[in-house]
Amino acid sequence: MIQALLFVGLIDQAKVVFDCFPDPCVFTWTSMIAGLGQNGATVEARAAFDAMPERNVVSWTALLQAYAMIGDVALAIASFQRMPQCNLVSWTAMLTTLAQAPALDDFSWTLWIQMLGDCGLVGLAKDIYDYVGRENVVAGNAMIQAYAQNGHLEESQKIFHMMQLKNVLRTVFSWNALLVAYAQNGHARNGVILFRDMVLDGSCKPDDVSFVSILSACAHAGRVRDAVEHFTGMISDHFVQPSCEHFHCMVSVLGRAGRLVEAESLIYSMPFVPDSIAWKTLLSCCRMYNDVERAEHAAECASALDLQASSSPFVLLGNVYTEELLGGVHSGMIDDDHQSLIIE
Template sequence: MGCFHCRNFEQACTYFQAMIREGVEPDEASYSSLFHASASIAALTQGTMIHSHVLKTGHVKDSHISSSLVTMYGKCGSMLDAYQVFRETKEHYVVCWTAMITVFHLHGCANEAIELFEEMLNEGVAPEYITFISILSVCSHTGKIDDGFKYFNSMANVHNIKPGLEHYACMVDLLGRVGRLEEACRFIESMPFEPDSLVWGALLGACGKHANVEMGREAAERLFKLEPDNPRNYMLLLNIYLRHGMLEEADEVRRLMGINGVRKESGCSWIDVNNRTFVFFANDRSLSRTQEIYGMLQKLHGFPLISTLNQSHCGVV
């Protein structure tokens, strides 16, 4: 699965189809990697096809394959299928619980994620390091302060797991999202090790949301030293300055980006049509059918969009 590790996801799925045609049976590790590949490009059709083959071979009993299936369906937007796979898995190892909690988080179903985490604890399944990253991320993105601190404190006190940088970053993000920036800074100062880019990035993101100039500048300066090539950090500080009308400071950020050779990354998306995956980059006109694509976009421009923000999508009963 070298293509997967090289991030050539589409080619990995193509090789799978060739393996089947040649009569070569993939093993559990190959199936798991293929589901991750399908998830990474949201290729639901390809993922479902591979799932069908797994059912025929009986490999679905493997816990890592089951968790990869849950992740694949969740990342491809089919949360109910992910939940069905989870419930149909006979032995729920912690990796499966973690995958389903992460899918709930991905779809904005915080209450369901927390309920599932509590169910896991009641079943006597011990959470792992990564499980806590998932549940703390849920608490962070929904501003659940009490639950967040309860789970964070339980890591060392109950489960004998030493919190890592990812967990501290989640807590900084949680405090920052609800506007408790001073408390977030004190939390960073209390860390038993040096904060990394995850932690400072969480603080900078919160400063961007709440337009805190001084704190944002300090976090950005730390990040410029830790990861000088990351355009996100520059853009966050730039936007903070612009929101406050600090044009000279904003120009200085642009100048610093130029000196360091940093450019804003182009957006990228995928679409699956007739079992083929097409990749698009923002402002990319190198495709052979570019004129047709942009012509269709012109036709679509102005069409009303149907909002689904108020539609409930977390029902899994």
């Protein structure tokens, strides 16, 4: 009923029907926002969006499309940046809004590069990068990321080094973009070297994202010594306080190397309450080495902390039981260069 009324432009009548719902669901709220947007009533659409008790990606996209309908690039970009997640419809709406804009600033062009990279259209992203200018550090960072997420690691490296040749002052985001690229593509050694170069360069200091990237790379490559040195160094040398994500990486590093006792001890030594991700990470590592007893404990802890997905830890635990019954051999990485991790 609401959709039909809004389709023919009867906004006031649609509001009357909407007000008859004592507790509108997300679908009803979203239908109202979408209909108001289609009629150009973006102020009312935003008011309805703000009044929603809960939102999903469809709700966010409906608001974005409302701004796209009237060509309001600034509000569309602001809404897009606040979206917790995006889908194909939201990307399309944002691209349409940017395409309709009479003139774009550097930030808007950079957003184009990011979106085209996410869609796998790196050729078009590169055309925009060349148009914006290779002296633009923000566009360069976006281009590094676009190449990396599509598997073009060499091209990411070229952009990064070209920025230096063009005397572009690389920011921490530039270094992090390539560090993330190395981590995502399994190039731990290159990541370790780049991190060292970043510290020696001195133009910017590693931040929490830098350390997540290097620790992730070390975790997947089994580089325990490098991971331990970076983890302890982030606190003592760089004064970066470790977050849950950093601890997750270290639990993975130790667990994959078969050092399950240390991995579990690290969880208990966290300066905050461990979350379910930490325990599920340990649980996955227990499967590699058929440590059933520790896996059972990890599953119980993870389930107690994550009530919304309480069954998933026990699914992983079931895999551990299966591996044990089949007599599976561990698939982890033996740590030949044992180094203890001591957190003070």
